[in-house]
Amino acid sequence: xxxxxxxxxxxxxxxxxxxxxxxxxxxxxxxxxxxxxxxxxxxxxxxxxxxxxxxxxxxxxxxxxxxxxxxxxxxxxxxxxxxxxxxxxxxxxxxxxxxxxxxxxxxxxxxxxxxxxxxxxxxxxxxxxxxxxxxxxxxxxxxxxxxxxxxxxxxxxxxxxxxxxxxxxxxxxxxxxxxxxxxxxxxxxxxxxxxxxxxxxxxxxxxxxxxxxxxxxxxxxxxxxxxxxxxxxxxxxxxxxxxxxxxxxxxxxxxxxxxxxxx
Amino acid sequence: xxxxxxxxxxxxxxxxxxxxxxxxxxxxxxxxxxxxxxxxxxxxxxxxxxxxxxxxxxxxxxxxxxxxxxxxxxxxxxxxxxxxxxxxxxxxxxxxxxxxxxxxxxxxxxxxxxxxxxxxxxxxxxxxxxxxxxxxxxxxxxxxxxxxxxxxxxxxxxxxxxxxxxxxxxxxxxxxxxxxxxxxxxxxxxxxxxxxxxxxxxxxxxxxxxxxxxxxxxxxxxxxxxxxxxxxxxxxxxxxxxxxxxxxxxxxxxxxxxxxxxxxxxxxxxxxxxxx
Numbered sequence: 001x002x003x004x005x006x007x008x009x010x011x012x013x014x015x016x017x018x019x020x021x022x023x024x025x026x027x028x029x030x031x032x033x034x035x036x037x038x039x040x041x042x043x044x045x046x047x048x049x050x051x052x053x054x055x056x057x058x059x060x061x062x063x064x065x066x067x068x069x070x071x072x073x074x075x076x077x078x079x080x081x082x083x084x085x086x087x088x089x090x091x092x093x094x095x096x097x098x099x100x101x102x103x104x105x106x107x108x109x110x111x112x113x114x115x116x117x118x119x120x121x122x123x124x125x126x127x128x129x130x131x132x133x134x135x136x137x138x139x140x141x142x143x144x145x146x147x148x149x150x151x152x153x154x155x156x157x158x159x160x161x162x163x164x165x166x167x168x169x170x171x172x173x174x175x176x177x178x179x180x181x182x183x184x185x186x187x188x189x190x191x192x193x194x195x196x197x198x199x200x201x202x203x204x205x206x207x208x209x210x211x212x213x214x215x216x217x218x219x220x221x222x223x224x225x226x227x228x229x230x231x232x233x234x235x236x237x238x239x240x241x242x243x244x245x246x247x248x249x250x251x252x253x254x255x256x257x258x259x260x261x262x263x
Numbered sequence: 264x265x266x267x268x269x270x271x272x273x274x275x276x277x278x279x280x281x282x283x284x285x286x287x288x289x290x291x292x293x294x295x296x297x298x299x300x301x302x303x304x305x306x307x308x309x310x311x312x313x314x315x316x317x318x319x320x321x322x323x324x325x326x327x328x329x330x331x332x333x334x335x336x337x338x339x340x341x342x343x344x345x346x347x348x349x350x351x352x353x354x355x356x357x358x359x360x361x362x363x364x365x366x367x368x369x370x371x372x373x374x375x376x377x378x379x380x381x382x383x384x385x386x387x388x389x390x391x392x393x394x395x396x397x398x399x400x401x402x403x404x405x406x407x408x409x410x411x412x413x414x415x416x417x418x419x420x421x422x423x424x425x426x427x428x429x430x431x432x433x434x435x436x437x438x439x440x441x442x443x444x445x446x447x448x449x450x451x452x453x454x455x456x457x458x459x460x461x462x463x464x465x466x467x468x469x470x471x472x473x474x475x476x477x478x479x480x481x482x483x484x485x486x487x488x489x490x491x492x493x494x495x496x497x498x499x500x501x502x503x504x505x506x507x508x509x510x511x512x513x514x515x516x517x518x519x520x521x522x523x524x525x526x527x528x529x530x531x532x533x534x535x536x537x538x539x
Contacts, residue, residue, distance in 0.1 A: 006345040006349070009341055009342065009345060010342060010345055010346065010357055013338065013342045013361070013416075013420075014357065014360050014361070016338075016413070016416075017360070017361060017364050017413070017416070017417070018360075018364070019379065020372065020375035020376045020378060020379055020413070021364065021367065021372070021375055023375070023378045023379055023385050024375040024378045027378050062368075075272075076272045076273055076276055077273070079269040079270070079272060079273070080269065080270050080272065080273035082266065082269050083266045083267060083268075083269035083270035083273075084270065086266055087266055087267075095270070095273065095274065095277065098277050098281065098282065099273055099277050099281070101277075101281050101285075102281060104466060104470065104522075105470075105515070106470055106471070106473070106474035106491075106511075106514065106515065106518065107471060107474065107475075108474045108475075108476060108491050108494055108495065108511075109285075109288065109474070109494075109511050109514075109515060110284075112288060112494065112498050112507070112511065113284030113285050113287060113288045114280065114284050115498070116284060116287045116288060116291070116504070117279075117280070117283060117284040117287055120287060132280065133280075135276075135280075136276065136280040136281065139273070139276065143273075168265075193362070193365050193366060196365075196366050196368060197365045197366070197368055197369050198368075198369070199368060199369045199370040199477065200369075200475070200476070200477070200491075204498075204499075213368055213370075213371070214368045214369065214370040214371070217368075217370055217371065217374065218370060218477065223370070223371075223373075223374030223377065223481060224374075224377070228371075228374060229378070231371075232367070232371050232374075232375055235367055235368075235371065236367055239363060239366045239367060240363075243359060243363060247356070247359075
């Protein structure tokens with residue numbers, strides 16, 4: 001009974017999180033322009049979506065921006081976490097609290113401050129300025145994920161590798177790096193998520209010609225148009241398929257590991 | 264030596280893309296007429312405080328954010344608790360399902376609510392069938408709060424969940440062995456233990472929901488401008504960097520002060536959950 005209550009509570013929360021997306025998906029097949037009345041099944045909005053080059057371009061901008069931002073943020077953030085975590089110095093907590101500012105500060109202030117920086121520096125707002133901004137707010141999430149792993153490091157393993165004749169570089173890549181890798185991957189994934197989810201900072205730091213999905217939807221008031229429903233559903237579909245693939249791969253790996261253990 | 268070099272990119276990045284930009288915002292908030300002769304002035308702040316409309320917007324933003332945060336705790340805590348205590352093999356799937364909506368962009372999620380809330384939307388249609396007439400939920404404070412809760416709920420669940428995972432079962436067993444009933448175990452051990460997680464969640468929900476814009480513009484029909492909408496308007500529409508900067512600074516000061524007082528109630532040993 002108790003278990004049933006717990007499960008149904010979680011199901012309700014999941015339903016809440018998916019209700020608007022699913023309802024939008026259903027309405028995306030409705031031939032009526034407004035949502036309330038059902039006038040029959042249609043693929044028209046999807047066809048129209050395919051003809052909109054700006055949407056397809058925005059989709060690729062979103063993905064490329066997220067990948068670049070997450071990659072650069074992962075490199076800078078992981079290096080910094082390694083430096084901060086492996087040395088106890090007074091200045092470290094200070095630089096850490098400065099680096100965490102974009103995570104704790106309001107997105108709108110971060111976005112505006114970066115916009116002012118680019119404007120004053122004479123940079124035209126573009127794809128590049130958007131990527132730079134995304135890197136900025138992604139770095140804290142990477143540090144957050146990698147730092148605990150650095151603090152848990154067992155340095156005697158590194159010393160052992162050195163004693164056994166490894167060069168410092170080789171010892172790092174053979175002993176330290178594999179220990180940090182789960183944290184680095186988590187950081188990358190978190191950064192990617194934050195970049196894909198962002199609207200506010202992109203809105204201030206991108207210019208004409210470089211729209212990602214959210215700024216396109218916002219500036220073109222697309223959220224009120226029927227193609228938007230098709231778009232939302234397509235994105236949801238893509239993500240769902242990725243999720244299923246990831247789960248299947250993870251499940252297979254688990255099974256293989258179990259088999260390995262039995263032998 | 265090498266470890267110091269590792270930190271150089273972060274130093275440079277923090278200086279150029281965090282500190283300098285914030286300094287620019289603050290600088291222009293105190294400068295009148297940036298295009299003519301730049302001189303020190305407090306006009307931006309005077310304009311903000313002399314007009315009660317702006318204070319009203321700020322208070323409304325704080326109120327909506329406060330309610331949203333509270334609802335997020337009430338809805339999110341049980342979810343995080345059940346998840347953390349669960350041994351089900353579907354646990355991982357449920358966690359991924361909770362994070363997945365974040366991959367669908369914030370603005371798309373926000374706009375999607377129109378399908379449910381507007382006059383021709385699903386809820387209104389169902390209500391009409393039941394004889395309660397069409398009801399337009401857009402343009403109400405309720406809608407703004409509902410969508411804020413929806414957008415930020417995962418940010419509340421995850422930190423609480425991560426904190427509760429670290430809770431040692433043996434502590435709970437010990438308390439139960441010593442005669443505490445389940446309610447007492449929860450209030451004496453589980454809840455205090457999870458405070459850092461709740462505080463991280465509050466920081467991650469409260470700050471964005473005070474300063475968000477777009478939610479009130481979409482599902483609120485722009486009837487309830489929040490402080491974020493005001494800031495956006497000053498910079499993007501009227502290009503008043505001084506007044507925009509003044510509003511930003513006042514907002515940040517209020518939010519930081521509130522967060523500081525909330526955090527002070529936390530014990531030092533656990534620290535802020537975000538920073539762990």
